[in-house]
Amino acid sequence: MQFTTPAGRNPIDQLKVVGKPVTRVDGPLKVTGNARYAYERHEVVPNQAYGWILGATIAKGRIIQIDTAAAEAEPGVLKVLTTLDRDPVPPGFRATVHLFGGAEIQHYHQAIALVVAESFEQARAAAHLIAVEYETAHGRFDLAAEASGAKPIADRDSPDSPIVDRVGDFDAAFAEAPVTLDESYATPDQSHAMMEPHATIAAWADGTLTVWTSAQMIGWHREDLAHMLGLDKEDIRVESPFIGGGFGSKLLLRVDALLAALGSKATGRPVKVALQRPLIINNGTRRAGTMQRIRLGATRDGRLTAISHHSLNGNLPGGFAEAAVAPTRLLYGTPNRDLALKLAILDLPEGNDMRAPGEASGLMALEIAMDEMAEKLGLDPVEFRIRNDTQVDPAKPERPFSERHLIECLRTGAERFGWSRRNPSPGAVRDGKWLVGLGMAAAYRGNLVTPSKARIRLERDGRLTVETDMTDIGTGSYTILAQTAAEMMGCPLGSVKLALGDSAYPASSGSGGQWGANNSTAGLYAACVKLREAVAARLGFNAEDAAFADGMVTSGNRSVPLAEAAKDGPLTGEDGIEYGDLDKRYAQGTFAAHFVEVGVDSFTREVRVRRMLAVCDAGRVLNPITARSQVIGGMTMGVGAALMEGLAVDRRFGYFVNNDLGGYEVPVHADIPHQEVIFLDYPDDKSSPMKAKGIGELGLCGVGAAVANAVYNATGIRVRDYPVTVDKHLAEAPQRA
Amino acid sequence: MSESPKLSASSGLASASIAEAPAPTSPHPSSRSSIPHSSVSLRVNGTRYALTLDTRTSLLDALREHLHLTGTKKGCDHGHCGACTVLVNGTRINACLSLAAMHDADEILTIEGLGTPDDLHPMQAAFLRHDAFQCGYCTPGQICSAVAILDEIERGVPSHATGDLTARMEASHSELRERMSGNICRCGAYSNIQAAIAEIVGGAA
Known part of the structure; x- marks a missing residue:
């Protein structure tokens, strides 16, 4: 859907569900500890090994050598990857530093090694046995001194x-x-100081990579990972259904995901990595x-x-x-x-x-x-x-x-x-x-307006399934998307099932720059318009004058249950919002x-x-x-x-x-x-x-x-x-x- | 709204059954000979688990990595943030600062033991009503602390904000805020969390 002229009256203006003080639809999962964040996805793949990241202890210079022998000899250690093992990976598209690879140190706590072990305790202990020899260089650390x-x-x-x-x-x-x-x-x-550290589980299968991670922007993470690993982005799947806070820290792919992927590749095992809290501030962005x-x-x-x-x-x-x-x-x-x-x-x-x-x-x-x-x-x-x-x-x-x-x-x-x-x-x-x-x-x-896509499916039983890679970083995306679907299709909120934060779904605006709510719901609005057209066509209505309310589709004096439209099979509406020059x-x-x-x-x-x-x-x-x-x-x-x-x-x-x-x-x-x-x-x-x-x-x-x-x-x-x-x-x- | 929307299976609701299942085995049997291990029996949310753990395993990691009770969160692993708050024999602690081996025969209550999505504990329900969270990551710790501090006040355990130590302790706003201050919420839901706890205090009074 092209949005090029000011919106006229539309079904959202009914405000039967949108605009109402609905409690968070993902709330029951969150208050009971049942919302699963990245590091907690034990169920997605068996045999997960643990990674521990070692950060550089100089701010600028080079690594002369890294001795991993003692670490590798530790019980349970599967692999020690070091930054000297590979050329620098290119920076992400919207970032400055390279996250791993090569001898050059650009900043303190830059990741220089990953220990993969059978357990968290083993990986952590082994990492402390890695000996690193540095050559330090002069660094500039004082803003006032560099002002001139x-x-x-x-x-x-x-x-x-x-x-x-x-x-x-x-x-x-x-x-x-x-x-x-x-x-x-x-x-x-300042630091984002989000509560959930950067964390990723990575697993490879037949040359394709899946990461269960904590990402504000599914598409950006996928692009960056493809760029850094030299993969086709179609061979990467990124899932991030729950995110423990972002504030910008999780806009861009970070080293947890990169090293989980590299560690998994090197060991042939799924690998999970969380960035230790004391590394987040100096390893991350500010x-x-x-x-x-x-x-x-x-x-x-x-x-x-x-x-x-x-x-x-x-x-x-x-x-x-x-x-x-x-x-x-x-x-x-x-x-x-x-x-x-x-x-x-x-x-x-x-x-x-x-x-x-x-x-x-x-x-x-x-x-x-x-x-x-x-x-x-x-x-x-x-x-x-x-x-x-x-x-x-x-x-x-x-x-x-x-x-x-x-x-x-x-x-x-x-x-x-x-x-x-x-x-x-x-x-x-x-x-x-x-x-x-x-x-x-x-x-x-x-x-900020930016394109966003979504898909909505009317199931045989009359329920709705919304699929989009939109993320909910605590902002309420689950809830407002459910409200949007319910309003557009004239259904109760409880009939909407949401599947978010997965690169298998249509690409959304993602969460950042306070653009998520307006754009992601507008993208879903566009998909709902398509579904309304499909429903009307199936039921023999004119989409223009069909009203969707209370689970019924009505035109003139004819009224049919919405579910009737899907009795021979689900109907899908998929579309996105794209903007003209109204913001100019x-x-x-x-x-x-x-x-x-x-x-x-x-x-x-x-x-x-x-x-x-x-x-x-x-x-x-x-x-x-x-x-x-x-x-x-x-x-x-x-x-x-x-x-x-x-x-x-x-x-x-x-x-x-x-x-x-x-x-x-x-x-x-x-x-x-x-x-x-x-x-x-x-x-x-x-x-x-x-x-x-x-x-x-x-x-x-x-x-x-x-x-x-x-x-x-x-x-x-x-x-x-x-x-x-x-x-x-x-x-x-x-x-x- | 009478009915809640359903989230996708990938964000599923599997952990209620895990609590009843036998504990997953230690993930590194081959290395046991060379690393000190200890046997520990934990009673978590009413279910007994016999575990053999690397002695370096924190109570937090025992819950999350061995019992797959991931409702208890790891925010800092240093006792700074409170996301890992659980109740041990009725007293709240930071599970990251305690080794699992120190808790043999202890009774541990985690967020999963307070209530389920279909049967919320009153404090969980109050958090939901007052939108006392956003990203949800600190939330289990906040709720466990909230439940525990009301008990502390009931038992007359003083805090920095307590005035007269000989008077009957009141669950005043300053008491609640002081006692909850070990639980950081970066999304900044404090005002709503206080409203949720105050509602429970008011209801109980």
Whole structure:
């Protein structure tokens, strides 16, 4: 199905099932421990052997030799593969590093050997007996030190934008502006820290490979594996029905799958490999830390006349930039702008996508800058943002937003949160020993449309089977796909059987970039239209005027049970959604306003988040339960980004020191208060037939700045270097006590 | 919604029967002579299993790799994340930090022993109602902890958040949040998890 013109009225608009607060259909499996994740698939193939990965203990250099004799002599060891056994495998299509092979070390904890043994304990013990001799080389590990050699670089995700994105004349406008701000901000390297480690079981049969893995993108994993192993992708099957969290870490094929496949090939046994937790942070990818400079110019009545946003990050040679300036293109209307990215070379683990890449980091800076500017102007921060809203792409005024209700987000949030009670003078509100502050931020995240396919089959008994390689990484895909099928076919939710996350099924959008919900359901919508046509044809109806409801197909005064259409055999509808240029003609985005109340201990400067509210404008909400969970999950990650998360670089040896869940602190129960989410109801007919948009990353965007702004309001101390930790406060606090 | 959709067979529902089956044999019989092994008898979810294990086998790996009770999760293998929380003789522990050989004759309760998809434990049902999870990987540990902390509070076991140690302990929000803080949920379902536990507390009160 080609989606080239705005959606008219369609069966989804009935909203009998779609849009309803349906509890997760995969929930009973998950709450009972019966959802099987990759490493747990004992049943899929017998005689599984265990792999253990050894990581390099230098960040840059070469391996001189690897002595595996002691490891190979250990009981139960079947094989020791080393990186010296083969040439480097090529990097994946969207990645920078090569995952295995060759003597060169590009980053710390790069995989250099795999031990395959009969048991996990044997493989682990043997791996510790491998002796590696290295020749270390000089590495670059300090972003600030490398800043002077950084080069301008284009935004990978906005190939149409020039390297330096200029509109109007920023320099002149900034020079003339009566009120200006010029500040620098820093965000640290962050880790996805998903709960389920990367894990894969691999097995070969007759030259074909099957991997049971943990993948957000089935198609990408299959392509990468074919590319790395020199196979035809038709000879690879990837299954990933349950994924224990991703946040971008499982977009790309990782070394667990590659080494499970190589280990299996070498031993003739199915091999299972999980990346040990202490390896994940340095072996995997990170959200690259940034150094950002923002300059704002405004009239005295608070109209932005000039905006400049520059961001620097580091990555391995050939890597890409963290597009922190991306949200600045579309969030506020400004006639003069100047946006640029720079990339320095760092020999740290690869910088790549993490939830809301670009926007999350950029808004952490931009939305503090907006708070600071509002204070300079003597304007309320909510009002300042309202004054600078835009209904068109500021660089292309002829390109309107498809739907944009940021002002309503801001006003609704302010009203519901009691924003009017905020004291604009920082450090002025006390509750016992607590300094209390309110902060807010606006948020923007793009709505990405991408093709997605699905198949739906009406079985003889009237039940429906949905097949697509779409994944559910906790986002609720199972549930919203079931709702879509039920709505389209006029069936109860319970009659829909779902088979997801398998490369044997039609290729979907996959899960990433908050594109999964809208695109995968739109692909299923297209397949359902095909099935409706097949049913109508079988029953002698005109598909155009046949209504599907309550298990019946009705046209005129004739009504037939849906199951009747399949009594002589199943009927199948298979199709996908493909998009025209509506996302070019219209800016498609999602918007939010975040409000936060914090208490800061006046003695210790410990920050406690007391209340949080998000108001989201993200198209039709397909399921308010799962959508709300996506948003509160983002808000929680935003609290982490604001107050605790940061990878600590050892600048001598070139690795992230806090490489586990004890050292890389993420929010826990005690850190998070009750969270409120409000969804505005603005279906977007330019987005897809579902009229939905993404929401999973919007929930994170802006949250960090809202927390930081609340801390400032509480204390009067402005920290521009995330995370806002006690030490940074105490550096200034004594003079202010 | 009265009826739940069915997921595909590949994501199946096989483990309920595994608990009744004899324990799979140790996967490496040929090497037993050269690696210390020990016999251990575990009673898991009411079923007794006699196992001969490599002494290095954690309780977590005994459950997941030997008994195929994979509801208990391995998130970090270091006692940081809480995904492997099980109850041993009524007390919650991180199964990754404990060797199976230390648990001879112990009574172990895992997520599979609390309830099944067709017969949920009240805490499991509350998690489902409140959408107290997303990816589901930390969920069994969260639920086992949630069940255990209510018992801890009932027994008057104090926590960092407890105020008056001589007063009757209340299942306050701060008590619940403090006691659950060893169970990380990166999807960030904390607000919903607290609502689920609070519902059970309220219902029991």
